Amino acid sequence: MAALTAPCRVRMAGRTAQVMSAEKTEGYGSAMTDLAEKALGGKNRQVDKPVWLPVAPFIFLMLWSGGFSFAKLALPHIEPMTLLLVRYDIALAVLFVLFLIIRPPLPRRRVDWVHLAVVGFLIQVVYFGMSYIAFNLGVSAGGVALIVSLQPVLVGLLAPKLAGEPVSAKQWLGFALGLAGAAIVIISRSQVAVESPLGIACAVLALIGMTAATLYEKRFGVSQHPLTANVVQYAVGVFGILPFALTMETMRIDWAPELMIALGYLVIGNSLIAITLLLAMIRYGAASKVSALFFLVPPLAAVLAWVMLGEEMPPLAWTGMGIAAFGVALATGIRFRLPLR
Numbered sequence: 001m002a003a004l005t006a007p008c009r010v011r012m013a014g015r016t017a018q019v020m021s022a023e024k025t026e027g028y029g030s031a032m033t034d035l036a037e038k039a040l041g042g043k044n045r046q047v048d049k050p051v052w053l054p055v056a057p058f059i060f061l062m063l064w065s066g067g068f069s070f071a072k073l074a075l076p077h078i079e080p081m082t083l084l085l086v087r088y089d090i091a092l093a094v095l096f097v098l099f100l101i102i103r104p105p106l107p108r109r110r111v112d113w114v115h116l117a118v119v120g121f122l123i124q125v126v127y128f129g130m131s132y133i134a135f136n137l138g139v140s141a142g143g144v145a146l147i148v149s150l151q152p153v154l155v156g157l158l159a160p161k162l163a164g165e166p167v168s169a170k171q172w173l174g175f176a177l178g179l180a181g182a183a184i185v186i187i188s189r190s191q192v193a194v195e196s197p198l199g200i201a202c203a204v205l206a207l208i209g210m211t212a213a214t215l216y217e218k219r220f221g222v223s224q225h226p227l228t229a230n231v232v233q234y235a236v237g238v239f240g241i242l243p244f245a246l247t248m249e250t251m252r253i254d255w256a257p258e259l260m261i262a263l264g265y266l267v268i269g270n271s272l273i274a275i276t277l278l279l280a281m282i283r284y285g286a287a288s289k290v291s292a293l294f295f296l297v298p299p300l301a302a303v304l305a306w307v308m309l310g311e312e313m314p315p316l317a318w319t320g321m322g323i324a325a326f327g328v329a330l331a332t333g334i335r336f337r338l339p340l341r
Helices: 002-024 030-040 053-077 080-102 110-136 141-148 151-162 169-189 197-220 226-248 257-283 287-309 315-332
Strands: none
Touching: 053 080, 053 110, 053 141, 053 257, 053 287, 080 110, 080 226, 080 257, 110 141, 110 197, 110 226, 141 169, 141 197, 141 287, 141 315, 151 169, 151 197, 151 315, 169 315, 287 315
16 A cells, blocks of 8 residues: 555655746746646646747737837827726627637536635726826836835735745845935935826726736635636726726727727737737746846836836946845746756
8 A cells, every 4th residue: 555655655746746847937927827737737747848839928028018118108099997898898808709719627616616706806996096096106117116026026915925824035125225215216206207106006006906907816726717817807807997987987999000009909910919929828838037127127127117108217227126135036936047948
């Protein structure tokens, strides 16, 4: 009997080590990553990898980082909640057609629907809603990107506490560096543009929303098909944003070319292609590269905002970006050596 159970123990130990390693390298998209890994049944199957896989993490991060600038590009022509409502409506329509074609399995328990809805509300309503309001109040795209990039640090600090485990000195140092870097960027930006205190508060609320979504997913996450999860969460986004758009905004839309380009990017580039790339990378075992590159989102978003929107970033702000990026990498255990094979 012992001879029969020993290999099982070895396999269980190996599987546990894989799970612990995956949790250690996840970025601020960890809620979606965990859910997708469960739905796709792991990363151990031997499959032929596509030739584009080595560049997929960089394409994903370019699309994700560009979302900050394209959102700001759209806001002169549409109010923030209305923009989100239109974006979610279009994305949900596309996903619903795919849902009818693929017919993925549905959650079996009522509580599983609730868990999906809560995560959807925290991400689609709180995170994106507060981010877009921060943009509308004048906070720079790079500033919002930097603030919300502190999410993996907060998760690293709060998740162990919720589990009754101590927080390491390295994590506290990383958190301090992240906050210091964000403060440097905001202060230096005030020399060329006034950052709205209310807008910064909204960006912080967006950070809290994404952090709460990640922690909730870690605690109550369920194995569901990614298409099912996306349909549920975008539907929650529509119904969550609609009351705010109806009561707080005029819902008038200026269908200018800039708005249509921005909507096309946000729906196709962010909501569809970026998520598809993420799921594909998880399927072929390249998700760790995405986590390792997430620290590049704030500076990349700032560069794109400079090119697209003319947002000036003083030299001191770039220093702050570097300090914050190093703090996030330090606190989350990210390694800077990026294998491409």
